[in-house]
Amino acid sequence: MLLATLLLPLAFAPPEAGGELAAAQAIFDESCTLCHDSSDDVLNLEDIGALVGVPSTTGKPYVDPGNPNGSYLYMKMVGAEGIEGETMPMGDDPLPVDQLTVVQQWIAALPPANTQKDPAGEGETGEGETGEGEVGDGPGVHTNVQPPTPPKRKPKEPFFGTFQMNLPTTTTLGKKVIAYRIHHRLGLVGGPGDRTYIGLAGGATISMGIEYGVIDGLDLVLRWTSSRLDWELGAKYVPIRQEAGKPVSFGVYASLEALTDFPSNSVNPITGNFQLMLSRLWFERWSTQLTVNYSLLTNHSPTVLYDFGEGNGPEPVTDNRGTLNAGVVSTVWLGKKKKHGIDLEYQLPIPVDAFYYRGGDVDPGGTKIGSWGLGWSARTGMHVFQVFVTNTRNMHTNLVAPGGDTANPFSPFGDFFFGFNITRKWKL
Known part of the structure; x- marks a missing residue:
């Protein structure tokens, strides 16, 4: 009681x-x-x-x-x-x-x-x-x-990030948004018993960069990579955007690159790229993008040999050719909230008279499969995470373009690298 x-x-x-x-x-x-x-x-x-x-x-x-x-x-x-x-x-x-x-x-x-409390303590005053x-x-x-x-x-943007694995996408940051990006590629994945431990103990390649959204649809990019100590300064402009009510997104990406490694390791130190992008998000579950890219002076190997047929045998040359390539980017969105997806990226050289596979006639036996990547991505708040396998350890536009570089082409199917990208955004 x-x-x-x-x-x-x-x-x-x-x-x-x-x-x-x-x-x-x-x-x-x-x-x-x-x-x-x-x-x-x-x-x-x-x-x-x-x-x-x-x-x-x-x-x-x-x-x-x-x-x-x-x-x-x-x-x-x-x-x-x-x-x-x-x-x-x-x-x-x-x-x-x-x-x-x-x-x-x-x-x-x-x-x-x-x-406020009544001074007399008999209640409250104020109109509430x-x-x-x-x-x-x-x-x-x-x-x-x-x-x-x-x-x-x-409206949903076509892709999580402003880059897929290597290729730029039609997604932009938005006005006064800044992003910091890290790209990381591990060593070559070996066979059983290989002491590289699926590439974890092999040499790694990294890229670090910042992006800034000047206005909606216009981004500036500055990044550096340990591969050939390359700096890339780029600009992306997407005047037609699906998220703004258009049926597709269309944009351009252009960049200049400066390879600051020793001349004995890299030739053609100043180069550039120009890329067209066309994308669409289908049924809110599937994003696709087609690209056409031309990269100048893609062969940076200092040891290119060519036989001019004059009886002197192969002679040292500097390969000043560029590379034209077509690419496809795709993501299938998973989950109820579509916060993660399966990613695909592929670049294929276009073999016309002026452009060559991996040095063209300098290396007629070079691989012709282009560059590829397959992985998984997730967005959490202002972060985008990606993990994948790929057949190239490069990341910057000119270095990853299929074509001229005889020293760092793309391994045949069966040889690949693990990689990951991390992006963090801030609204200024």
């Missing part, structure tokens, strides 16, 4: 004051804190309660107590007018209405900032303005908060 008397008041107690906050925080923990955690100097969504009354970069408070429609955090989630940038989560579909409603109700339940719905019996109490309107679904 005594125990029942003690527990009776708890049975009729109002819900815990922090219940709405805990429910809202769980949503942010699941969908937002991968990018906006405590290390973010601008916005930490690991503690949304600390954002109450804090002004955003626009001047609007992130959380305006009692006023969801005036809270910048909520405005970004529903794509309201007046926000800067795109609806959050960035690069993903908007949150479902039931989750938006939880956030809305948490903000609506907060006492408005102008509600809500900015949305109707005011109930007391300040900050909402009796008719309308459920949020479902945000418009974001």
Whole structure:
């Protein structure tokens, strides 16, 4: 009887004051804190309660107590007018209405900032303005908060990343977005008992670079690779984009490359590339892209020999030919949310009179299969991860182009390398 008397008041107690906050925080923990955690100097969504009354970069408070429609955090989630940038989560579909409603109700339940205790301690003063719905019996109490309107679904870009494995794609970063990219290729995968341990103990090739979205559809790229100590400065322009409502995406990529290795290791140190790209996302499950690329001076080997037929036998030459090639890029999207997929990339030389396979007549026995890659990719927040197998250890456009380079062509089927790419994006 005594125990029942003690527990009776708890049975009729109002819900815990922090219940709405805990429910809202769980949503942010699941969908937002991968990018906006405590290390973010601008916005930490690991503690949304600390954002109450804090002004955003626009001047609007992130959380305006009692006023969801005036809270910048909520405005970004529903794509309201007046926000800067795109609806959050960035690069993903908007949150479902039931989750938006939880956030809305948490903000609506907060006492408005102008509600103050009466000095005499007999209640509260202030009008309890809500900015949305109707005011109930007391300040900050909402009796008719309308459920949020479902945000418009974001058009999906053809590919996760601005590059597939090696080839540029028609996906661009967007205005004022910066990305840091690491490409890594392990050593040649050997046979059983090989002490390279499937290439892990073999020599690796890396590339590191940054990309910047100047405007929607225009990106600049600067990257460096350990292969021939090559620098590549590129620009991608995609004026026709499927995600902007067009039936296909079409763009161009052009770059200059400077090989800074010793001349005894690399010839043709200044070179360049020009590529056309045409892509389409089919049924929201299958992305395809066709490319045509011309790369200048693709043979960087310093030991090319050629027999001119003058009776002197093979003589040292510098191969100044370029390479024309066609390519295909494809991704099949997997899972309900389509956040990972199976990736394919292939480049095939176009053998006309002016262009040659792997040195052409200098090496008539060279492989003619082109470069290929097959792997898996996933997007998590602002990160894109890719793992794959490929038959080339190069990554930059001119070095990976099928054609002239007699010192680093593409191995026959059966010889391949493991590789991975990692990209991290930031919105400036």
